[in-house]
Amino acid sequence: MNLGRLIWREILHRPFSFVLAMATVTVAVGCLIAVAALLGSHDLRSRTMTMEMNEEAARLESEFSAEMKAYEDSVRKNMKGLGFNVFIFPEGQELSEVYAEGFASKTMPEEYVKTLANSNIVTVNHLLPSLTRKLKWPEQNERTVILIGIRGEVPLSHRDPKKPLIDRVKKGHLVLGYELHKSMGLQEGNATTFLGREFIVQKCHPESGGKDDITIWMHLTECQELLKQEGRINAIKALECNCASIDRLGEIRREIAGILPGTKVIETKSKALARAEARNKAKKHAEEGIAAKKDETIKLKENRAKLRIENERKYAALQGVVLIATIVSVGFLAFTNARARQTEIGILRAMGTSTGSILGALMSRAFLIGFLGAAFALLIAWLLAGALQDGVLQGFDLLSLQGDAPLVLIAAPILACAASWLPAFYAVNRDPATILRND
Amino acid sequence: MTDPLLRTTNVQKSFAGPNDSTVSAVEEANLVVDKGDFVALRGPSGCGKSTLLFVAGGLLRPDAGEVVIGGENLYRQNTSRRAKIRASKVGFVFQQFHLVPYLDTLDNVLAPTLARSIPDAREKANSLLEAFGLSNRRHHVPATLSVGEQQRVALARALLPEPKLLLADEPTGNLDPENAEAILSHLLTFSKDGGAVLMVTHDDRAAEQATRSILMDKGRLKT
Numbered sequence: 001m002n003l004g005r006l007i008w009r010e011i012l013h014r015p016f017s018f019v020l021a022m023a024t025v026t027v028a029v030g031c032l033i034a035v036a037a038l039l040g041s042h043d044l045r046s047r048t049m050t051m052e053m054n055e056e057a058a059r060l061e062s063e064f065s066a067e068m069k070a071y072e073d074s075v076r077k078n079m080k081g082l083g084f085n086v087f088i089f090p091e092g093q094e095l096s097e098v099y100a101e102g103f104a105s106k107t108m109p110e111e112y113v114k115t116l117a118n119s120n121i122v123t124v125n126h127l128l129p130s131l132t133r134k135l136k137w138p139e140q141n142e143r144t145v146i147l148i149g150i151r152g153e154v155p156l157s158h159r160d161p162k163k164p165l166i167d168r169v170k171k172g173h174l175v176l177g178y179e180l181h182k183s184m185g186l187q188e189g190n191a192t193t194f195l196g197r198e199f200i201v202q203k204c205h206p207e208s209g210g211k212d213d214i215t216i217w218m219h220l221t222e223c224q225e226l227l228k229q230e231g232r233i234n235a236i237k238a239l240e241c242n243c244a245s246i247d248r249l250g251e252i253r254r255e256i257a258g259i260l261p262g263t264k265v266i267e268t269k270s271k272a273l274a275r276a277e278a279r280n281k282a283k284k285h286a287e288e289g290i291a292a293k294k295d296e297t298i299k300l301k302e303n304r305a306k307l308r309i310e311n312e313r314k315y316a317a318l319q320g321v322v323l324i325a326t327i328v329s330v331g332f333l334a335f336t337n338a339r340a341r342q343t344e345i346g347i348l349r350a351m352g353t354s355t356g357s358i359l360g361a362l363m364s365r366a367f368l369i370g371f372l373g374a375a376f377a378l379l380i381a382w383l384l385a386g387a388l389q390d391g392v393l394q395g396f397d398l399l400s401l402q403g404d405a406p407l408v409l410i411a412a413p414i415l416a417c418a419a420s421w422l423p424a425f426y427a428v429n430r431d432p433a434t435i436l437r438n439d
Numbered sequence: 440m441t442d443p444l445l446r447t448t449n450v451q452k453s454f455a456g457p458n459d460s461t462v463s464a465v466e467e468a469n470l471v472v473d474k475g476d477f478v479a480l481r482g483p484s485g486c487g488k489s490t491l492l493f494v495a496g497g498l499l500r501p502d503a504g505e506v507v508i509g510g511e512n513l514y515r516q517n518t519s520r521r522a523k524i525r526a527s528k529v530g531f532v533f534q535q536f537h538l539v540p541y542l543d544t545l546d547n548v549l550a551p552t553l554a555r556s557i558p559d560a561r562e563k564a565n566s567l568l569e570a571f572g573l574s575n576r577r578h579h580v581p582a583t584l585s586v587g588e589q590q591r592v593a594l595a596r597a598l599l600p601e602p603k604l605l606l607a608d609e610p611t612g613n614l615d616p617e618n619a620e621a622i623l624s625h626l627l628t629f630s631k632d633g634g635a636v637l638m639v640t641h642d643d644r645a646a647e648q649a650t651r652s653i654l655m656d657k658g659r660l661k662t
Binding site for chain 1: 489490493496498499518519522523524525526527529531533535537539540541542546549550551552553554555560596600
């Protein structure tokens with residue numbers, strides 16, 4: 001006969017009490033495992049979500065970066081291929097006036113175009129000097145017309161001759177806009193009088209739906225004579241400008257400013273420019289999108305961290321309640337067990353069994369309750385790990401917590417012993433005479 | 440001159456009563472029990488017999504007086520030493536038997552081995568069960584035994600450590616005459632074999648079996 005046999009026989013005699021206490025520990029340890037697993041699952045989900053969002057942001061950034069590079073190449077190619085047009089206006093010209101009237105009021109020497117043509121300018125292909133004015137056509141009931149004097153292209157001295165983009169107007173001839181020749185019934189080859197001088201209609205333009213419909217083109221020299229502006233022009237149009245960089249206008253301005261200081265350069269609208277602007281908007285939109293995605297990731301991290309802290313608090317409260325409930329429950333069950341065994345304890349003490357031995361028997365039982373309860377909880381967790389991983393734990397592997405199993409197997413019996421200590425101590429220290437006499 | 444197996448000197452014991460009063464259970468109890476004695480302590484219920492028995496057995500500290508067993512003054516020893524003295528020199532038998540309900544007959548008899556190591560305990564336990572006619576009940580738990588059998592198991596348990604002194608509190612109180620006779624016979628045999636028995640009883644027939652009978656009334660011993 002020994003204490004082990006005494007403990008074992010007692011457990012078999014009162015299995016319900018033992019199993020109930022063990023189940024209490026199992027539930028408590030199960031709760032602890034569940035809390036650890038839920039927090040682990042939360043962390044895993046947070047990591048996954050953050051990683052996904054980081055990857056998404058990186059992907060967007062990478063795609064955008066590639067698109068931008070391709071776009072910039074495309075812009076460069078398009079700009080280079082398509083070319084674009086700029087106007088060069090005289091020094092001191094208010095651009096607001098140009099935008100309002102459609103031409104410059106100030107003039108500059110016609111020599112400027114020659115200066116430009118003789119320079120080594122590389123960003124400009126075709127140069128067209130012009131003198132433009134809005135005036136009344138006396139011979140046609142003072143109707144308002146726009147007179148543009150042009151002399152055709154001025155060849156660039158350092159370039160091979162290129163095919164002219166615009167046909168020149170011969171002296172003594174006019175080119176008429178649609179509204180003019182239509183209302184006057186003029187056709188190519190017809191004669192007409194303008195400002196007291198006879199001209200032959202060289203060409204009649206089709207309808208354009210703009211100011212060109214009321215425009216008269218003539219040779220620049222004749223125009224200067226009629227307007228008494230000999231040797232003066234008010235604009236140089238540069239056609240098919242080439243520029244490899246994105247900041248093409250800046251590049252052209254820098255180059256022209258070096259040749260014709262003080263002149264003003266503006267770019268006329270082009271398809272390429274519209275496309276570039278659209279792409280700039282797209283770029284801005286994409287950058288905003290990436291920034292938003294990054295912000296979203298940061299906010300997600302912050303929110304997940306806040307949620308984790310909240311969960312930790314809730315779980316800590318739950319753990320506290322479960323722990324206290326378990327200690328009270330195990331203590332109560334230990335008390336009822338000790339109470340049921342008080343006569344047995346009394347007789348053992350009467351026979352001379354030391355209080356230490358009896359206490360040892362009671363605490364060994366408590367230790368077994370804690371150990372087996374914890375082991376059973378771990379076993380259940382191990383068995384359910386697969387199903388839980390695919391279900392509520394969203395990929396978190398319960399088995400990753402197995403490193404804590406030894407701690408649980410040590411802590412649970414210690415807590416069970418602590419919970420049972422007081423009832424056991426009380427039971428073994430009761431006066432055996434009182435127990436045996438009263439029984 | 441050697442010490443008697445049990446000597447109580449001027450033992451007094453009282454308990455708290457209602458309204459801060461005290462109830463005197465034992466007064467000036469002087470008692471000597473020696474080898475070969477089979478002493479019956481008689482008296483009406485509540486006269487203090489059981490209290491004196493528990494004081495004598497080292498289970499209940501008296502308010503005054505001394506208890507000496509085998510030359511050792513019990514209440515001058517600490518709890519641990521007193522437990523050892525009980526384990527080696529004193530056996531108890533109770534009216535309620537107080538068998539451990541989840542141990543079978545053999546394990547109940549072997550229960551004293553939890554207090555101290557007893558050489559050849561199993562053989563001795565089997566011999567006692569044989570002697571008490573319980574061989575065929577060796578592996579039965581108390582709930583399946585008759586009251587007579589249970590008391591015989593309790594007596595066998597008390598005798599296993601081979602005590603010098605046996606303290607019996609109404610050992611035949613729950614037994615029919617036949618079983619009571621058997622228990623008394625065993626107690627008598629034990630005393631004749633050199634042991635000493637102090638038996639509390641209010642049964643005159645049981646007292647007649649004793650070699651000495653002491654009357655107790657209102658806490659006082661009357662020879």
